[in-house]
Amino acid sequence: MVNLEELKKEASQILKEGKVKYIIGLQSSSNGLLPVPAFIKNPEDVEKLVWNPACVYNLTLFLRDEKRRKAKEKEPDEKPVGIIVKGCDSRAINVLLQEEFIKRDDVYILGISCENTGVLDEKKLAKKLKGKKAEKVEFGEKDDFVITTEDGKIKIAAQEVLSERCLECKAHFPVIYDVLIGEKTKRNIENPFKSLERIESLPPEERWKFWKEQIDKCIRCYACRSVCPMCYCDECVVDTISFVVTPDTPAEEKAQKIKWLEKSPVSSENFVYHFVRAIHLTGRCIDCGECERVCPLDIPIRFLNKKLEKEAKELFDYEAGFDPDQPSLVSSFKDEDPEDFIR
Amino acid sequence: MEKVLLKKALPQWVKKLESYTIYSPQEEGDFWNYEVIKNAEIIDLDYLNTVLSPKKIIFPQREVLFEFSTSNEDELKVKEILPEERPAVIFGVRPCDGKALTLTDKVFGGDFKDPYYWKRRNSTTLVGLTCNTPPSSNCFCLSVDGSPHSKEGLDILMTDLGDKYYAESFTKKGDELLNSAKALFKSPTAKDKKDLEKIKAESKKKIKRQIKATEKIPAKLKDMFASPFWDDESLSCIRCGICTYLCPTCHCFDMNDEVTSSSPIKGERVRTWDNCQFPDFTMHSSGHNPRPDKASRLRQRILHKFQYFVELYKNYQCIGCGRCISKCPVGIDIIEVLEKARDYGS
Numbered sequence: 001m002v003n004l005e006e007l008k009k010e011a012s013q014i015l016k017e018g019k020v021k022y023i024i025g026l027q028s029s030s031n032g033l034l035p036v037p038a039f040i041k042n043p044e045d046v047e048k049l050v051w052n053p054a055c056v057y058n059l060t061l062f063l064r065d066e067k068r069r070k071a072k073e074k075e076p077d078e079k080p081v082g083i084i085v086k087g088c089d090s091r092a093i094n095v096l097l098q099e100e101f102i103k104r105d106d107v108y109i110l111g112i113s114c115e116n117t118g119v120l121d122e123k124k125l126a127k128k129l130k131g132k133k134a135e136k137v138e139f140g141e142k143d144d145f146v147i148t149t150e151d152g153k154i155k156i157a158a159q160e161v162l163s164e165r166c167l168e169c170k171a172h173f174p175v176i177y178d179v180l181i182g183e184k185t186k187r188n189i190e191n192p193f194k195s196l197e198r199i200e201s202l203p204p205e206e207r208w209k210f211w212k213e214q215i216d217k218c219i220r221c222y223a224c225r226s227v228c229p230m231c232y233c234d235e236c237v238v239d240t241i242s243f244v245v246t247p248d249t250p251a252e253e254k255a256q257k258i259k260w261l262e263k264s265p266v267s268s269e270n271f272v273y274h275f276v277r278a279i280h281l282t283g284r285c286i287d288c289g290e291c292e293r294v295c296p297l298d299i300p301i302r303f304l305n306k307k308l309e310k311e312a313k314e315l316f317d318y319e320a321g322f323d324p325d326q327p328s329l330v331s332s333f334k335d336e337d338p339e340d341f342i343r
Numbered sequence: 344m345e346k347v348l349l350k351k352a353l354p355q356w357v358k359k360l361e362s363y364t365i366y367s368p369q370e371e372g373d374f375w376n377y378e379v380i381k382n383a384e385i386i387d388l389d390y391l392n393t394v395l396s397p398k399k400i401i402f403p404q405r406e407v408l409f410e411f412s413t414s415n416e417d418e419l420k421v422k423e424i425l426p427e428e429r430p431a432v433i434f435g436v437r438p439c440d441g442k443a444l445t446l447t448d449k450v451f452g453g454d455f456k457d458p459y460y461w462k463r464r465n466s467t468t469l470v471g472l473t474c475n476t477p478p479s480s481n482c483f484c485l486s487v488d489g490s491p492h493s494k495e496g497l498d499i500l501m502t503d504l505g506d507k508y509y510a511e512s513f514t515k516k517g518d519e520l521l522n523s524a525k526a527l528f529k530s531p532t533a534k535d536k537k538d539l540e541k542i543k544a545e546s547k548k549k550i551k552r553q554i555k556a557t558e559k560i561p562a563k564l565k566d567m568f569a570s571p572f573w574d575d576e577s578l579s580c581i582r583c584g585i586c587t588y589l590c591p592t593c594h595c596f597d598m599n600d601e602v603t604s605s606s607p608i609k610g611e612r613v614r615t616w617d618n619c620q621f622p623d624f625t626m627h628s629s630g631h632n633p634r635p636d637k638a639s640r641l642r643q644r645i646l647h648k649f650q651y652f653v654e655l656y657k658n659y660q661c662i663g664c665g666r667c668i669s670k671c672p673v674g675i676d677i678i679e680v681l682e683k684a685r686d687y688g689s
Contacts, residue, residue, distance in 0.1 A: 029674045029676075030676070030679060031481070031552070031668070031674075031676055031678075031679070032480075032674060034674060035674075036579060036673060036674035036675075037578070037579035037673055039578050039579075057673070061581065062579075065578075123373050133480070217371075219395070219404060219588050220584075221583055221584035221585045221588045221589075221618075222583055222584055222621075223581070223583035223584070223585050223672055225583075226581040226582050226583035226672075227581050227583065227672050235622075239621055239622050239623040240623065241622050241623050241626055241632070245628040246628065246629065262599065262601050262613070263597060263599055263613075263615040264405045264601065264613055264615055265404050265405060265615070266405065290672075293672075294583070294585075294672035296374075296394055296585055296588075296589060296670045297374070297394060298371075298372050298373055298374060
């Protein structure tokens with residue numbers, strides 16, 4: 001079982017030694033089961049750190065803010081940022097390194113192993129508890145979660161309330177780290193793409209109907225994009241901010257401005273948005289599942305990325321985030337790459 | 344007008360309203376949302392808070408304002424497209440969401456009366472439902488001048504008395520609805536009235552969350568525009584648009600021309616919801632962005648709701664539904680932000 005005290009000790013030490021600027025971790029929330037992000041500068045504040053099955057976040061997304069902040073500073077502090085990661089999150093760091101969005105010296109990685117469990121799916125838990133409110137959730141001794149409700153503590157096998165992503169996880173312990181907390185346990189996932197079968201087995205018309213219904217729900221809040229550590233573009237196609245129009249801008253120039261999609265949340269535009277995002281994540285998504293967790297309308301966004309992950313694996317034997325030195329999927333080719341699509 | 348309706352007679356009432364488009368909360372997987380219902384039997388008022396409030400019906404996320412086209416002679420034709428004036432009824436409006444419409448009424452009903460908004464607003468009858476128990480653990484209506492049985496903005500307020508609903512009508516539109524099925528409604532007995540008062544009194548006690556001393560906040564915020572407070576509070580914000588798109592009172596919009604044919608030119612001018620959390624929100628044509636970062640965007644959301652709106656309209660632009668708290672991906676809690684602001688520097 002992961003020892004929180006060990007995490008606090010390591011965190012406190014690197015802050016005291018001045019090894020890091022601050023640590024990106026999680027602290028409990030005054031309201032609700034999920035913790036909230038914490039940015040810890042002072043060694044005494046490490047006491048706030050928590051680690052439990054409700055630590056669903058992929059904190060590597062905050063490296064984007066750090067990079068932007070640093071770019072604005074005249075004399076930026078070059079010290080690394082401490083960051084707490086699970087296995088899946090550590091794969092995100094590898095992708096960010098591979099793409100040279102960050103350098104290895106930018107981060108001091110406090111890796112935590114999920115061992116034989118993972119993170120909680122709040123909705124699954126709510127169904128299990130049938131209306132009772134979970135006040136606290138902790139790791140148990142035997143691959144289970146200990147849930148505190150107003151009626152006391154109950155134990156639930158982790159498998160029953162784990163997020164789908166954890167049931168299909170390929171990296172249950174960090175693949176890159178400076179400090180590892182917890183053990184590199186062995187785990188056998190028979191089919192990491194099992195959840196896809198439900199949709200893949202549908203005939204094309206029904207699959208289209210399924211996706212149309214889902215995508216039509218989208219209100220384009222862009223939470224899926226905003227929470228994604230891979231969506232770090234300075235300017236996203238959905239909100240064009242660099243096209244400056246002055247009173248002198250001729251009509252032709254304005255007309256030539258490419259408008260990728262309209263703001264209207266209608267089928268065609270919603271599809272463009274979700275497909276653009278899915279394709280941009282091909283060979284990059286590390287399946288942290290955060291896009292799906294945050295969607296207020298429960299669109300199963302993860303399936304889109306998962307399907308492309310499967311294609312990359314089957315066609316090119318490519319997996320994202322295990323090796324920061326491998327050439328990226330879309331910018332490299334091998335002689336033996338399949339080419340049946342060329343006719 | 345005050346009447347009682349047996350619960351099992353609700354579908355019969357709805358059936359009588361066939362000249363109206365009927366909206367009611369529907370369960371979609373793990374959440375509830377307002378949908379048009381075709382079958383009166385599926386009406387279900389035992390629901391939790393909907394993800395989107397009835398705002399999405401009165402002020403839809405996308406609305407065509409007019410169509411434009413050029414003929415062969417290069418003559419520009421513009422045709423105004425106003426919403427169809429089809430009467431609608433929304434069942435199961437939470438009192439806070441009803442109150443929210445009184446706030447958007449102020450915005451769209453000032454010197455310029457927005458015809459698109461008012462066509463829908465005037466042709467829609469709102470049937471509210473008292474929150475006997477709070478529909479969300481983040482409800483805090485009592486702290487923003489609301490109540491779980493507020494009648495503000497509603498035409499009818501129904502209260503669940505167990506096997507029947509107590510229906511209070513406050514408007515002509517509401518009376519018409521009750522009169523459309525006279526045989527189904529009975530006059531309330533003295534016991535019904537007593538039960539109603541009891542449930543209403545208890546409903547208030549069940550609201551767990553509150554902002555203490557909300558009234559002190561607007562004046563305090565006035566001096567906090569340049570405070571580093573916003574940098575700290577927005578550290579974990581990821582710049583998504585959930586808080587504002589789900590907010591029943593947020594009303595900012597954008598207008599764009601959607602061109603469907605370039606020769607001859609044909610298209611529509613479309614109004615869509617806009618979002619102060621997005622980087623292109625009120626971006627100037629010069630390239631200047633008045634809110635260039637997430638701190639200034641969070642500040643905008645809070646100040647608009649608890650300072651600017653109060654100065655303009657004497658109301659908080661927040662109805663305490665708790666949607667922004669429940670759905671924030673990183674747990675930013677408006678109650679906490681406001682209380683911290685209230686106590687900041689003291």
